[in-house]
Amino acid sequence: MTRIIEAVQLGHTGAPAQARELLTALWDEIGPAGDALHRCTLAHHLADLQDTLDAELRWDERALAAVSALTDERVKRHLPSLQVQAFLPSLYLNLADCHRRLGNPGPAREYLARAREHLAPLPDDPYGESIRAAVRDFVADDPTDRRRR
Template sequence: MDDNDGQPAPDPIMARIGAAVELGRTGQQTRARDTLTALWEQIGDDGDALHRCALAHHLADLQETTEAELAWDERALAALRDLSDERAQEYHHSLQVRGFLPSLHLNLADDHRRLGNTDLAHEHLTLARHLVAQLPDDPYGEMIRGGIRHVTEALGRGFVGHLPAER
């Protein structure tokens, strides 16, 4: 639904997700994780797909173990399967579901790399590489391309676990 300016109506859940993400960026990871976990419990496993995808995607980054991060990244990808372009564009007119895929597969590739699941890491990395061509040459696209290079190099060196620049 649009407001009088032709812009989508504010989404209070997405605003709460954004506020929690900001807490994490300011060093308050535990508070951010607790806030997002409580919000997930409110939304539920079958709540709005956009909310589930965004929340799980961000909650993955706040986990203390790679196993927990993988579980949340898998939830984000599962939620994306239920998300339509139309629903995403209710939040922001430029969003397309296919634009989320490179990042989600990149995250899964890195999770599996850190856990030593190199076959699964390569599978998700291949998908991310294929899908990244759909992203524009903008800062977001470059960030994902850089992440793909980073994980590719780590896998090529046979590196398992967190790299020195991680966490």
């Protein structure tokens, strides 16, 4: 997780190509059967670093697939306050966002509905409120509105 976090920070500080390269190398190192927390985290952040919407969508789908293999026991070893269910609103919202920007309002609405169904486990903190606000304000039919979380 330390290496993942360091690479993600590179992306946030203006080196997205380098961050993408490092995260992709970590993804290759971990492999499809690697630790689900690492796969989910990597895919979630790699989606934000893609040059095309199709590639972004594929990484968002990988993040959602990885979360299905994740357990509360595993995430609590990383951070005791985490719950797997709290990952879902953001993952679904990102999928809704990709579909909206691809001009697919039907799937965008479906993923938005799933995000809404999973808001309860979000913490009462700035992160939780930012996800709730993004879900509340999401417009599935507006491809120009970009709200990734």
